[in-house]
Amino acid sequence: MDIQQVSSVVKKTLTTVEENKETATQTGVSVTIHGHFYQPPRENPYLEAIERQKSAEPFHDWNERIHYQCYRPNVFARVLNEQGEIIDIINNFEYLSFNIGPTLMSWLERYDLEVYQKIIEADRISCQRLNGHGNAIAQPYNHAILPLANQADQLTQIRWGKIDFQSRFGREPEGMWLPETAVDYATLETLIAENIRFIILSPSQAQRCRPLPTGNDPSPQYWQEVGGSQINPSRPYRCYVTESDFIDIFFYDGPISADMGFHNVLNTSQYFAERLRQAIQGDHRPSQLINVATDGETFGHHKPGTEKCLAYAFTREFPARRWQVSNYGHYLSENPPRWEVMIKPMTSWSCSHGVERWRSHCGCGGSEQSQQYWRKPLRESLDGLRDRLIEIFEQEGKKLFIDIWDARNDYINVIRDYTSVTSFLSRHSNHPLSPQEQIEALRLLEMQRNALLMFTSCGWFFEELSRPEGVQILRYASRAMNLAEKVCGESLELEFMKRLAAAPSNSERFKNGAEIYHHLVKPARITVEQITAHYALSSLFQLHPQQDHHYAYYVTQQDYQRQTIGALTLAMGELKMQRRNTGETDHLVFAVLHLGGWDFHCCVQSFPGRTAYTMALESIFTTFKQGSAAKTILAMKDHFGEQSLGLENLFVEKRMEIMQQLAQQTKTRLHELYTQIDRDNYSILVAFHQDEIPVPRELQVAAEIALSQRCLKGLQELEQVEDETASRNEVLGELEAIVTEAKGLQLSLEISEGKKILERLTLRSLWHLLHDCPDDATIGDYTRRLIELGHLLGVGIMLDRCQELYYHWLQTFARDQLSPELQPLLQLGLDLAVDVRPWLKQFD
Numbered sequence: 001m002d003i004q005q006v007s008s009v010v011k012k013t014l015t016t017v018e019e020n021k022e023t024a025t026q027t028g029v030s031v032t033i034h035g036h037f038y039q040p041p042r043e044n045p046y047l048e049a050i051e052r053q054k055s056a057e058p059f060h061d062w063n064e065r066i067h068y069q070c071y072r073p074n075v076f077a078r079v080l081n082e083q084g085e086i087i088d089i090i091n092n093f094e095y096l097s098f099n100i101g102p103t104l105m106s107w108l109e110r111y112d113l114e115v116y117q118k119i120i121e122a123d124r125i126s127c128q129r130l131n132g133h134g135n136a137i138a139q140p141y142n143h144a145i146l147p148l149a150n151q152a153d154q155l156t157q158i159r160w161g162k163i164d165f166q167s168r169f170g171r172e173p174e175g176m177w178l179p180e181t182a183v184d185y186a187t188l189e190t191l192i193a194e195n196i197r198f199i200i201l202s203p204s205q206a207q208r209c210r211p212l213p214t215g216n217d218p219s220p221q222y223w224q225e226v227g228g229s230q231i232n233p234s235r236p237y238r239c240y241v242t243e244s245d246f247i248d249i250f251f252y253d254g255p256i257s258a259d260m261g262f263h264n265v266l267n268t269s270q271y272f273a274e275r276l277r278q279a280i281q282g283d284h285r286p287s288q289l290i291n292v293a294t295d296g297e298t299f300g301h302h303k304p305g306t307e308k309c310l311a312y313a314f315t316r317e318f319p320a321r322r323w324q325v326s327n328y329g330h331y332l333s334e335n336p337p338r339w340e341v342m343i344k345p346m347t348s349w350s351c352s353h354g355v356e357r358w359r360s361h362c363g364c365g366g367s368e369q370s371q372q373y374w375r376k377p378l379r380e381s382l383d384g385l386r387d388r389l390i391e392i393f394e395q396e397g398k399k400l401f402i403d404i405w406d407a408r409n410d411y412i413n414v415i416r417d418y419t420s421v422t423s424f425l426s427r428h429s430n431h432p433l434s435p436q437e438q439i440e441a442l443r444l445l446e447m448q449r450n451a452l453l454m455f456t457s458c459g460w461f462f463e464e465l466s467r468p469e470g471v472q473i474l475r476y477a478s479r480a481m482n483l484a485e486k487v488c489g490e491s492l493e494l495e496f497m498k499r500l501a502a503a504p505s506n507s508e509r510f511k512n513g514a515e516i517y518h519h520l521v522k523p524a525r526i527t528v529e530q531i532t533a534h535y536a537l538s539s540l541f542q543l544h545p546q547q548d549h550h551y552a553y554y555v556t557q558q559d560y561q562r563q564t565i566g567a568l569t570l571a572m573g574e575l576k577m578q579r580r581n582t583g584e585t586d587h588l589v590f591a592v593l594h595l596g597g598w599d600f601h602c603c604v605q606s607f608p609g610r611t612a613y614t615m616a617l618e619s620i621f622t623t624f625k626q627g628s629a630a631k632t633i634l635a636m637k638d639h640f641g642e643q644s645l646g647l648e649n650l651f652v653e654k655r656m657e658i659m660q661q662l663a664q665q666t667k668t669r670l671h672e673l674y675t676q677i678d679r680d681n682y683s684i685l686v687a688f689h690q691d692e693i694p695v696p697r698e699l700q701v702a703a704e705i706a707l708s709q710r711c712l713k714g715l716q717e718l719e720q721v722e723d724e725t726a727s728r729n730e731v732l733g734e735l736e737a738i739v740t741e742a743k744g745l746q747l748s749l750e751i752s753e754g755k756k757i758l759e760r761l762t763l764r765s766l767w768h769l770l771h772d773c774p775d776d777a778t779i780g781d782y783t784r785r786l787i788e789l790g791h792l793l794g795v796g797i798m799l800d801r802c803q804e805l806y807y808h809w810l811q812t813f814a815r816d817q818l819s820p821e822l823q824p825l826l827q828l829g830l831d832l833a834v835d836v837r838p839w840l841k842q843f844d
Contacts, residue, residue: 029280030289030326031318033310034200034252035296036177037071038101039063040458040469041142044651045450045479046526048552048580050107051653053468063107067115070300070307071108075118076804077311085835089807090311093122094129097327098296099139099177102164123169126327133329138165138173138196141412144455145358147184147346148379152405153386153452154187158194160412167416174329175199179457182348182355188241198236198248198328200293202349206231206251209341212238227344229254234281234288236332237341248337250328252293253279261294266306269313273321289331290323350461358460370463374503374513378465381499381513382454385477388492389451392484393444400441402430411445418581435583442582443483450480464506466516474500474513474521482525483582526651528553528577528586529604533645534654536592536602540569541661554578559613563621567596570624570632572617574607589613591620591636595629598662600647603640616640671709678706689745700747708750711738711793715754719761725778732785739792755795762786766802769828770809775821780828787831803832810834818842 042050042061050061059065074096079088100108100119108116119136126135140146141160149157158176165173175198176191183201191199209231210221231237233253240246256275259265265275279290300307314325346354356362359379361372397404407428414424425438433441459465459473481492496517503513510516535550539560548555558574570593577586587607594600607613616639623635636644647655678685681699688695714735721727742749765783773779790797806829823843829836 028287029321029323030287030331031276031323032097032250032289032291032326032328032331033095034097034099034177034291034293034328035299036099036139036293037104037296038099038139038143039066039104039107040456040472041103041453041476042472044524044526045453045476046482046524046552047651051651052656055468063104063111066297066301067108067112069304070297072112072115072800073300074296074307074310075115075122076800077307078803079311079315080308081835083835085833086803086807087835088311088315089804090315091118091122091125092299092307092310092314093119093135094125095135095314095325096296096310097135097137099137100296101139101143102141102161103143105164105168120169127171130327130330131333133174133327133333134169134171135327136165136169136173137175137177137328138162139177140179142453142455143179143457144452145179145182145348145355145457146187146190147182147355148358149455150386151186151190152390152408153455154190155194156409156452158190158196159409160415162194162196163412164416167413174332180348180350180355181205182346182358182457183343184346185241185343188239188247188343189245192241192245192247196247198250198332200250200252200291200328201343202347203229203231203233203251203254204352205343205347205349206237207342207344209237209339212338212340214338223342231341232281233291234279235339236289236328236335236337237339238337239341239343248332249341249343250289250291251341252291256290257292257294260292261298261302266298266303266309269309269317272309272313273317277321287335289326289335291328358457365461366463370506371504372463374465374505375460377499377503378460378470378513381496381503382473382477384499385454385481385492385496386451389447389480389484392488392490393448396440396487397444400430400433400437400444401428403428404444408445408448411449414445415449421583439583440487443487443584446582447480447483447487450476450483454480465503465513466505466507466510466520471516471520471524474517475524478517478521478525524651528579528588530645530650532575532577532588532590532604533592533602534650535575536571536573536590536604537594537600537647537650537658538654539571539573540592540594541658549580550577552580554580561617561621563624565624565627568624568627568629568632569594570621572620574613589616591616591640593624593629593632593636598647598659601633601636602645603636603643604645605640612639671705674702674705675709677702685745703745704747704750707738707742707747711735711742711749712751712754714738715751715757715761719757728782732782732789735789736785736792739789749793751793751795754793755797758786758790758793758795758797759799759801762790762797762799763801763805766805769825770805770813774825777824780824784828784831799832803834806832806834810836810839 039062042053042063044051050063053061056062056065059068074092077090077092078086079090081087105116108119123134123136127133138161140157141164142157144153144157146154146157161176162173173196176196178187178199181201183199183205206226208223208225208227210223213219213221231251233251237249237251238246239249256265256279259275265272276290276292281288295302298306299310318325348355348357351357351362351364353362353364357364358375360376363372366372393404397407401407410424410428414421421442425433425441429441454473454476456473458469462469464470477496478493481496485491497514500513500517505512505516510519531551531553535544535555539562544555544557546557548557554577556576558576560571560573562569562571570591572589572591574589577588578584588604589607590602590604592600592602608616620632620635620639624632647658650658681702685695685699685703688699714731718728718731718735721731762783765779765786769776769779769783787799790799810829818839820843823840826836826839
């Protein structure tokens with residue numbers, strides 16, 4: 001039946017008594033602020049790790065950078081007084097309606113477990129506050145545009161997002177945030193089948209609405225056209241997809257949401273509340289909702305410091321206005337829809353042309369200097385690849401699985417916990433699988449996982465395919481094809497690149513998508529031999545344990561031998577490498593010769609057998625003992641062949657690490673040289689300053705490097721002797737003297753490496769003081785001196801974790817154990833910019 005012809009009479013019979021209540025227990029104004037928190041998956045699929053992203057510096061990658069600017073600040077959002085001192089620390093997620101993409105939550109769980117657990121806890125607290133309705137809602141797995149997905153992918157994306165949510169938050173999700181709010185009626189049908197109760201859309205996505213029939217007025221109501229974003233966002237709506245199936249929809253307030261994202265309404269909580277107040281409607285309803293939605297990264301990343309605005313608004317400004325901070329599930333439970341809505345056929349919140357931004361040159365996200373004609377060929381290339389991968393999945397999967405699609409939909413449980421793989425395979429296999437068949441089964445499922453990841457919406461969002469987002473989805477396509485070839489022996493890459501050639505690039509460097517794939521995607525394909533080569537080279541600088549987790553592999557060191565003669569170092573080893581998510585096992589041997597400096601000669605091959613390996617070991621080491629690099633390389637070639645690997649063959653991240661280790665040796669020698677120069681010419685430097693004569697640059701540079709190195713070494717030493725009071729004070733006194741000397745000679749200290757050391761020292765000392773010996777004046781004085789040293793060094797020391805630790809102690813322990821002995825410890829709060837005056841006044 002056409003959705004527009006659904007009978008209002010039928011709907012009347014399906015409307016429950018509860019839904020038709022004229023009053024709701026919740027009255028007044030409810031405010032729901034929704035944050036869509038999301039980062040695309042950034043891992044190299046061959047490494048299962050995020051590589052360094054230069055554009056994110058000084059952070060390792062963009063996840064780290066945005067976490068520092070947004071996710072952690074919102075978990076520990078400061079409320080400040082007029083002096084800029086902390087009077088409260090709020091977990092904004094306790095009040096903020098939010099969804100966090102599964103790929104981001106997985107990263108948070110690994111990177112900052114404290115923040116991850118605080119987000120989970122915030123949802124639990126909101127459930128307690130709002131009658132069992134938590135702030136968190138789910139999201140499809142990896143941000144694919146669902147109306148453009150086939151039915152199977154759409155179901156898997158929703159199912160994976162739902163199960164991921166359940167495994168983290170311990171409850172069923174009531175609602176789901178759709179990527180880019182992209183929706184059509186087929187998507188709604190899948191959501192309803194998966195028991196999703198509500199979604200959130202942009203007001204521009206509504207077509208028409210009308211009151212639902214009631215017992216007092218069962219006659220059909222006329223539709224009201226609202227296609228120009230005219231729908232009333234202060235109430236929920238019911239959307240029917242069949243006579244009996246429906247989902248509820250909230251439409252966020254478009255103008256206010258836009259002001260949050262693009263204007264200055266978040267500058268102060270008062271200004272923000274005033275802007276929200278303008279949405280209150282004087283129609284005497286017992287309850288109405290002000291609801292807004294924006295990217296969660298707005299709060300702190302796009303708009304620095306605005307997490308403080310939210311914290312103050314949630315805990316001070318809104319309560320003062322008698323507004324209740326609610327969430328969609330809670331509001332819906334007390335105010336079921338009295339209106340029905342029909343949505344437009346296929347729409348999103350970030351493309352005025354529907355969903356064309358992800359399949360055509362629509363102009364969204366571009367500029368006058370760019371074109372997006374590449375979007376359609378990219379979509380067609382990936383759709384074609386997906387369909388071929390499905391054929392392989394069905395052809396090979398039926399040999400192994402009872403139901404291939406049930407297995408795929410359940411595979412999220414293995415992604416969440418790889419230790420469950422055995423029980424997963426026993427549930428889904430159609431016969432007891434041999435070890436090789438288990439590998440084939442997991443290859444097929446990993447092939448499908450990468451096929452889903454290659455549709456992550458970010459790849460189309462911007463103006464150019466060669467941006468990191470476009471390259472990333474092509475990397476997932478590459479990995480999917482790599483797995484397909486292992487499964488069935490068929491190479492799909494040539495045909496895929498032919499299709500990509502039709503995607504024109506805006507970059508002068510590349511002509512089309514095929515060149516982008518060749519230059520930016522293929523080099524990111526990391527082989528097990530490269531992983532082994534990195535293991536071999538890095539072992540020359542740091543010995544590995546016998547059992548190690550090396551990127552995507554579990555590594556077992558079967559044998560390892562190393563010897564150094566003069567400037568030459570030789571290492572040989574035997575490794576068993578097991579890929580974590582497929583169980584594939586490789587048995588490899590390596591030999592690596594370091595000739596000094598940047599020169600390495602590394603050979604890797606499959607394990608040739610015990611006898612052959614032993615012979616190679618004896619032959620190469622015997623030759624090496626002659627001290628000839630040339631003869632050693634020839635011996636390596638005799639046993640390993642002509643192929644060799646060097647620094648240039650390693651992936652960028654690890655090449656940089658080894659280069660830094662090599663450079664450190666040179667830096668150490670230079671530091672010794674500059675220190676000697678400074679020592680020999682110190683009196684001359686002092687004389688120049690006394691006579692106010694410009695210091696020669698050579699002397700100035702030598703002094704700065706020498707003094708900076710002394711300072712860094714002092715910090716490192718302080719970290720080693722921290723538990724020895726006398727030694728600790730001596731080293732700290734030396735560091736304070738270095739700062740005084742640098743200031744007197746107008747020298748700039750460059751000790752960026754010392755920043756984290758000083759932060760660790762301060763946090764460790766404060767924790768010891770608060771938890772072990774709060775009345776120890778010696779440790780209190782030491783902690784205060786560390787804080788002062790951080791300020792004097794000007795390294796930008798961050799005391800945020802110290803503030804959080806201290807504030808927690810203040811709220812948890814100090815209130816119940818207040819005594820005169822704690823007065824010095826309370827004074828320390830002033831050094832941490834925490835307002836402790838209310839406590840100190842009690843001693844007046």
